[in-house]
Amino acid sequence: MGGGPSDAHLAEAGAQLRQILEDTSIPASVRAELTAEFEEIQTIADKIAHDEIHIAAFGRVGVGKSSLLNALMGRAVFSTSPLHGETLEEGRSRWLGPGTAEAERRDGHVVLVDTPGIDELDGKEREAMAHRIARRADIVLMVCAGDLVEKEIKALRTLAAEKHAVILVLNKADHYTEQELALLLERLRERTAGLLRPERVVAVSADPRGRDVHSTPEMHSLRALLWQLLERHGKSLAALNATLFASDLDRKVASRIVEARRSVANRIIRNYCISKGLLVAVNPVPLADLIAAAGSDVAMLIHLGEIYGFRLNRRESTKLLLTISTQMAALMGAYWGTNLLSSLLKGASAGLSTTLTAAAQGALAWYATLVTGRMAETWFAQGKSWGGKGPRETAKAVLASMNRDEVLAEARDELVARLR
Numbered sequence: 226m227g228g229g230p231s232d233a234h235l236a237e238a239g240a241q242l243r244q245i246l247e248d249t250s251i252p253a254s255v256r257a258e259l260t261a262e263f264e265e266i267q268t269i270a271d272k273i274a275h276d277e278i279h280i281a282a283f284g285r286v287g288v289g290k291s292s293l294l295n296a297l298m299g300r301a302v303f304s305t306s307p308l309h310g311e312t313l314e315e316g317r318s319r320w321l322g323p324g325t326a327e328a329e330r331r332d333g334h335v336v337l338v339d340t341p342g343i344d345e346l347d348g349k350e351r352e353a354m355a356h357r358i359a360r361r362a363d364i365v366l367m368v369c370a371g372d373l374v375e376k377e378i379k380a381l382r383t384l385a386a387e388k389h390a391v392i393l394v395l396n397k398a399d400h401y402t403e404q405e406l407a408l409l410l411e412r413l414r415e416r417t418a419g420l421l422r423p424e425r426v427v428a429v430s431a432d433p434r435g436r437d438v439h440s441t442p443e444m445h446s447l448r449a450l451l452w453q454l455l456e457r458h459g460k461s462l463a464a465l466n467a468t469l470f471a472s473d474l475d476r477k478v479a480s481r482i483v484e485a486r487r488s489v490a491n492r493i494i495r496n497y498c499i500s501k502g503l504l505v506a507v508n509p510v511p512l513a514d515l516i517a518a519a520g521s522d523v524a525m526l527i528h529l530g531e532i533y534g535f536r537l538n539r540r541e542s543t544k545l546l547l548t549i550s551t552q553m554a555a556l557m558g559a560y561w562g563t564n565l566l567s568s569l570l571k572g573a574s575a576g577l578s579t580t581l582t583a584a585a586q587g588a589l590a591w592y593a594t595l596v597t598g599r600m601a602e603t604w605f606a607q608g609k610s611w612g613g614k615g616p617r618e619t620a621k622a623v624l625a626s627m628n629r630d631e632v633l634a635e636a637r638d639e640l641v642a643r644l645r
Contacts, residue, residue: 231460235273238467242270245471245478255481262474269361269467278459279336280320280451281362283355283384285377286342288370289396292431294318294337296444297451303339305432335455338362344376356380361470363462364390364454370397372409373416385420387469390454390462392425393417398443399430425450483606489532494598497525498591502640506587522546522594526601533605549600552620553593584640591636592629599623 245251245266256263272279282290291303302318316339340358341351359365365384369377384391393413398406406428414423427450429443454462501521526542537545600623604611611619 231458231464234464235460235467238464238471239270239273241471242266242273242467245474246270251478252482252485254485255478258481259474259477262477265357265361266470266474269470272361273463273467276334277336278334278364278455278463279338279362280364280366281338281340281359282366282368283340283359283362283380284342284368285344285370285374288342288368289431290342290366290368291316291339293366293368293394293396293429294339296429296431297337297448343380356383359384359389360387361466362389363459363466364392364451366392366394368394368396369413370395370400372412378416381417381420389466390458391421392427392447392450393421394447395426395428396431398428486532486606487602490529490598490602493525493528493532494595494602497521497528497598498594498636499639499643501594502587502591502636503643504587505590506583506640506644519546522597525594525598529598529601530605533602535605535609545601545604546597548616549597549620552600552616553596555617556620556624584637584644587640588633588636591640592632595627595632596620596623599626 246263282294284290291305294303295301295305298318298320303316318337320335320337338358340355343352343355367377367381367384373381381391381393395406395410395413401409410426410428414421414426417426427443427447429447430441431444504521523539523542523546526545527537527539530537530542600616600619603619603623614622
């Protein structure tokens with residue numbers, strides 16, 4: 226575990242974690258929503274800063290997780306009991322190595338971590354804690370006391386999917402005959418095929434009666450397997466784990482920011498739909514309402530750009546509106562024809578249009594504003610780009626995502642109520 230690529234990867238992972246923790250661009254509201262995740266990242270960053278590798282015992286209640294860790298330690302450090310649920314919270318102890326040069330260098334930097342059982346009665350919070358601890362660990366000792374049940378298989382798959390180094394430890398081997406033990410190990414290796422290498426399924430007796438467990442051959446084998454992992458892959462595992470955590474939090478932060486922006490953007494678009502619908506409905510001058518509506522759209526695009534971190538001037542927003550309008554004109558010819566006809570009818574009646582006629586025209590303006598806003602939002606969300614689809618396909622997708630009749634009915638009802 227000396228210097229080299231592993232050290233560089235670990236340093237890079239640590240820097241990535243610090244960058245997330247110190248990122249001032251993350252809104253306070255998002256940090257508040259993800260408090261637990263940021264605390265996890267801080268814990269892992271501290272672990273890397275102290276050059277620690279964590280090995281966690283994980284499994285159902287009563288399988289002997291604490292006893293196994295005590296056997297590895299060579300002394301009683303973690304509390305044990307014949308009663309289920311003795312471990313109520315995370316327990317830690319620094320593990321001294323077996324006397325090799327590498328172990329001596331790592332003495333005090335390898336930490337054994339105990340966890341609550343994952344199936345305690347009324348212990349959902351402790352189970353969630355156990356899963357969090359296991360996710361943070363660099364190596365996980367998945368402890369069982371017999372053939373795996375569905376809950377254990379599911380947990381093992383999750384750990385494997387998260388790229389953890391996992392060793393399945395069949396504890397209480399002394400409860401079985403030699404033939405039964407061989408059959409059980411074969412069964413466990415069959416069940417975990419594709420998830421674990423066969424040599425990472427081992428059997429031990431962490432608390433046999435009348436034996437010095439610390440010196441048993443099976444404990445020597447497990448200890449040797451762990452130190453082999455630590456020596457060959459310890460820092461790489463820590464770096465991978467930290468990078469996965471950082472990537473996961475990055476994804477969650479981005480998702481929350483997108484959700485927050487989308488929520489604000491939807492509110493802004495709706496406000497412009499209402500204001501533009503009313504503007505078009507009450508303006509008695511022929512065609513002037515359409516010109517005024519275009520000005521409203523330009524303002525909306527500038528406003529939406531600010532939400533997504535882009536400052537558009539009037540020229541840029543007008544150019545964007547022209548791009549969107551061109552696609553809308555091609556795909557919504559009926560809208561523009563009806564809108565123009567309704568505007569001319571209003572002029573012919575000297576502006577004395579009925580509330581219903583005005584609301585109908587305003588509803589069409591509402592619908593067009595909604596399409597314009599959604600297209601612009603897509604463009605901003607993709608970094609001021611239409612992506613691989615282009616504006617025409619984006620317009621089609623936006624139109625396909627909305628029920629035109631429902632939008633028009635909602636807009637008409639809203640405008641009629643306001644006009645009256």
